[in-house]
Amino acid sequence: MERIKRYLLANFEHLFVLVILLSTAGVNYLVPTKLAFLNFYFLPIILAGYYLGRRSAVLGGLLCALIMAIYVVLFPEAFQIGASPLDVYTYVSTWGGFLILAGAVVGRLQEKLADEVRTTSALNAELRRREQDLTALNQTLRDYGEDLELRVRDRTEELEQSKRAVEAMKAKVEDTLYATMDASVANLLIEGRLRTEKRNVAVMFSDLSGFTSYSEERPPELVIRDLNRYLADIEPIILAYRGHIDKYMGDGTMCEFGAPLDSEAYRLQAVLAAIKIQERVAAGDYPWTMRIGVASGLAITGMIGSRRQTYTAIGDVVNLASRLEKLAAPGRILIDRYTYEDVARFVEAHKKRALPLRGVGDAERERQLDSLHEQMTGGASDAERLYRIGQVHQELNEPVEALQYFERALRLDPDHVHFKVAYAEARLRLDSNGTISVRGKRRRVEAFEVVGLRDPLADREKFPVGFYNEYRHCAQRIPVSADLILPVEARDSRIGHATTVAVISYAIADALGLPDCDRMDILRAGYLADIGMEIVPHHLLNRRGSLSGSEYETIKQHPLAGERLLRTMGYTAENVLAIIRSSHELLDGSGYPDGLRGDTIPLGARIIVVADAYDALASWRPYRDPLARDAALDEIRRSCARGIYDPKVVETLMKLLG
Structure with missing residues (x-):
């Protein structure tokens, strides 16, 4: 077939x-x-x-x-x-x-x-x-693509491993660098912005009283553990007030404020840090007390050393701070006159006797001087004590001081023979020293012992006595630690602003008949309203002239920053957060950050913005003097007439403070 x-x-x-x-x-x-x-x-x-x-x-x-x-x-x-x-x-x-x-x-x-x-x-x-052919080519491309993807994946993994290794190495280097050098110095050094220069700084020396005997009586592990615990307590305080930890000297520390980070309020920040450190040590149940000395003035700052370098300050102000620390009583803070004059409006301090700038050759005689000065009563019986003080200064080879005290003793008892003889001898010795250099002669400086922060509500220029007596207890009701807001206030010398705004806001809310829960929300919000100012550069906070548009936009972001910061800290009170966010809104819609107007602004925010305006007008600022109470109230009244503030709130403020 x-x-x-x-x-x-x-x-x-x-x-x-x-x-x-x-x-x-x-x-x-x-x-x-x-x-x-x-x-x-x-x-x-x-x-x-x-x-x-x-x-x-x-x-x-x-x-x-x-x-x-x-x-x-x-x-x-x-x-x-x-x-x-x-x-x-x-x-x-x-x-x-x-x-x-x-x-x-x-x-x-x-x-x-x-x-x-x-x-x-x-x-x-x-x-x-x-x-x-195309199928074969596609297969080839697919194989090549898979191979390329595999190669890219392998290369990416290698790069990631290299990146992680570099980051790990960078972290180790940074940890090592930060362990031996202040983080701010390290960052400026890496960025090439660290300069050697003369600048005004505040230097703080601290030392532990009784630490030597404590360390000799205990095992070294226990000593180091307690010392590290103490340093862990004080380091965050120093850094919060923008201080630079220069060095640890056994149980002592040396810090600079105003360098390397610029700050207009460096003296205030140094004193506040000293106060808070003393408070922390006192509350820490340590077996020792602390002495602190703070001095301010011109110093040379920069990196010193050859192979091992460190950032430090050099000059008389450093020696003075060290001297003040040594002369301070345990648990006390001594500051020099320049520092005192800058912080006196915020800090209570008592003037001490003139202290020797150079080292103490005879500690016993210095203690005699302290004892005699403490016995002074201000009456005629002080003549003998003044005479004995003059004798001690004579023994310390300080004829100028000796002559001054002999002269004061003669004024109280002109007929006393020993006073006359001592005065004549001191005069002859001083005249001979006018042409012959006397070895060991020392210079003395004025020192002030810090007591603590002033009560901002006790200012009679801002608050009538009746208001103070009725509402001063509200400051103790603020359920927020001062350590949270005080470093922010120190940046532009607004110490007490948060407390003042909070108490005035509470008083207005109380006068308006708001319930206690609302008053407490307003008290908290008034205290925390400006916590977001931390994001504003310090040169804008202390600007004497007008701000540019972009600079003002930066400042307008601080209510939002404050709200975000409090949320990250775990603060969940939505009523308080809403008031803080709107605490700079104005009735006519010209405020910030959201441009709210009228009743869309929470009542608590309308109260706080008025309290904030009054304290800003009636308080001293580095760039202007305060207004008198009546002038500040008149300014607020005029602003209210222009539709900026809530008339009901302003009227209540006038009744409370007018």
């Missing part, structure tokens, strides 16, 4: 011609009406043209026409159906021509179709080849 199939496929054309011949002969022989059956021949010719091509179709058509012509000649009677022989010949000739033409046309069309098919097949083959 398979052989027959192959034979037929190989000899299809010959078989087709044979079939045509046999069919033609058969048709012509069997069909009586030849002309009617002529159109049958178009079918095989068309098939031949389609399957065998134009040549075979034309040959087939020619063969059919020739056979039919032979039949017409041999058997004319079979084709003459009511027509003349000429008509028959013409008809058959025409038919033969169309038959050949049909074969040629169909064959040509078949050839064109075959060409198109071959072209299409070739294109399909090319397309398949291209598709295979």
Whole structure:
């Protein structure tokens, strides 16, 4: 069967011609009406043209026409159906021509179709080849992409590991650097902004009284543990007031304020840090007490050392601070006059006797001076004590001081012989020292012993006595530690501002008849309203001139910063946070940060903004003097008339303070 199939496929054309011949002969022989059956021949010719091509179709058509012509000649009677022989010949000739033409046309069309098919097949083959190539290329790209992704992932992981290693190394370096150097100094040093210069600074020395005997009686591990606990308590305080921890000297410390970080209120920050350190040590149940000395003035600041460097201050002010610390009583703070004059409005301090600037050669005589000064009563009985004080100064080789005290003793008892003799000897000695340098002569300076912070509510210029007596207890009701707000106030010398605003706000809320829970919310919000001022650069806080637009925009962000800070600290009282956020909104919509107006501003915020304005006007600031109480109230009244403040709140303030 398979052989027959192959034979037929190989000899299809010959078989087709044979079939045509046999069919033609058969048709012509069997069909009586030849002309009617002529159109049958178009079918095989068309098939031949389609399957065998134009040549075979034309040959087939020619063969059919020739056979039919032979039949017409041999058997004319079979084709003459009511027509003349000429008509028959013409008809058959025409038919033969169309038959050949049909074969040629169909064959040509078949050839064109075959060409198109071959072209299409070739294109399909090319397309398949291209598709295979594209598939292979895609696979290659996919493999390369996967390989590249793997390489990128591996490289990224390597870079991440390198980055982590660098960050770990950086952290170690920073930890090591910060462990040996103040963080602010390290940052300025890395940024290349640390300069060697002369600048005004406040220097603080501290030392533990009784630590030496304590350390000798206990194991070293216990001593170091307690010392580190003490340092861990005082370090955050120093840093909170922008101090630079210069060095640890056993149980002592040396710190600078105003360097390397700039600060206008460096003297105040140093004294506040000293007060808070003493409070922390007193509350820490330590087996020792602390002495602190603070002095301010011009010093040389910068990095010293060759291989191991440190940032420090050099100058007389450093020596003075160290001297004040040594002369301070345990648990006390001594400051010099320059520092006292700058902080006197905020700090209570008592003037001590003039103290020697140089080292003490005779501690016993210094203690005698302290004892004699403490025995002074201010009456006539002080003559003998003044005489004895003069004698001690004479023994300390201080003729100027000795002469002053002998003179004061003579004023109280002009007839006393010993006083006269001592005064004459001191005068002769001082005259001889006018031309001869006396070795060991020392200079004494004024010192002030800090008692503590002044009560801001006790200012009679700002508050009437009745207001103070009625509302001074409110300051103790503020449920927030002063350590949270005091460092912020110190940056622009606004000590007591938070307490004042809180108490005035509470008093206004009380006079308006608000319930106690609302009054307490307003008290807390008034105290914390300006905690966000921490984000404002210090040079803007103490600016004497006007602010630029961008600088004012920076200041306007502090209520939002305060709200965010309190939230990060875990503060969740939404009423208080809403009041703090709106504490600088004004009734006419010109406030900040949200531009609220009218009753859309919480009542607590409308109260606080008035209290804040009054304290700002009636308090001293580094860039201006305070207004008198009546002048400050008049200014607030005028602002209220312009629609800035709530009239009801302003009227209540006038009744409380007017």
